[in-house]
Amino acid sequence: MSANGLAGEIFMKGYSTPGHPAASTDNRGFTLVEIMVVVMLIGVTVAFIGINLNRNTDRDARLEARRLAAIINQVRDESVITGNYYALEVNDEARSYRFLGNPALWLPVAEDALFRTRHIPEYLAVTSDVEEVVSEREIPLILISPLGEISRFEVVISGESLRYVVKLSEQQRVEFEEQHL
Numbered sequence: 001m002s003a004n005g006l007a008g009e010i011f012m013k014g015y016s017t018p019g020h021p022a023a024s025t026d027n028r029g030f031t032l033v034e035i036m037v038v039v040m041l042i043g044v045t046v047a048f049i050g051i052n053l054n055r056n057t058d059r060d061a062r063l064e065a066r067r068l069a070a071i072i073n074q075v076r077d078e079s080v081i082t083g084n085y086y087a088l089e090v091n092d093e094a095r096s097y098r099f100l101g102n103p104a105l106w107l108p109v110a111e112d113a114l115f116r117t118r119h120i121p122e123y124l125a126v127t128s129d130v131e132e133v134v135s136e137r138e139i140p141l142i143l144i145s146p147l148g149e150i151s152r153f154e155v156v157i158s159g160e161s162l163r164y165v166v167k168l169s170e171q172q173r174v175e176f177e178e179q180h181l
Contacts, residue, residue: 057159061124062178065157065164068097069176072150072166074114075099076174079144086115087141090128090155095120097155099144106141125158148172 079086087106090097098117101109109115120126130140131152143151154167165177
């Protein structure tokens with residue numbers, strides 16, 4: 001048997017040679033793939049926890065109030081252009097709002113995404129106050145006329161420490177105001 005053959009045979013059987021530790025057939029460690037999978041799972045978990053803990057309710061309340069003000073202005077423009085009456089229905093309990101058309105029945109407007117029902121996140125508080133009642137519905141409606149007029153209203157969307165008031169000014173402008181709680 002040659003010298004190389006003997007060394008290979010000794011190494012394969014687990015014997016050590018000078019300067020070379022014995023080869024082990026006992027696998028007690030983790031592979032690189034296993035470690036990478038565990039690190040990835042920990043990273044994903046930490047990211048989800050961070051997203052949930054990092055919820056900024058005041059920022060979200062501001063965004064929802066701005067969105068509501070912008071949509072009311074868009075619907076007012078649509079009303080002037082088309083000559084149709086619309087009504088805004090704010091449901092405080094359901095934390096949602098939608099626009100209705102057809103003043104005889106006040107039905108949801110289905111053909112346009114602008115008028116769709118929008119939901120406010122459940123971690124935000126919503127209250128509304130309508131100055132004049134335009135129908136005998138349980139939920140008061142905010143009327144938007146083809147002349148660009150809107151009935152007086154106030155919708156408050158609150159976060160943890162700030163509240164945002166969307167209301168109609170004396171000049172018939174939809175305004176948005178920040179207030180500390």
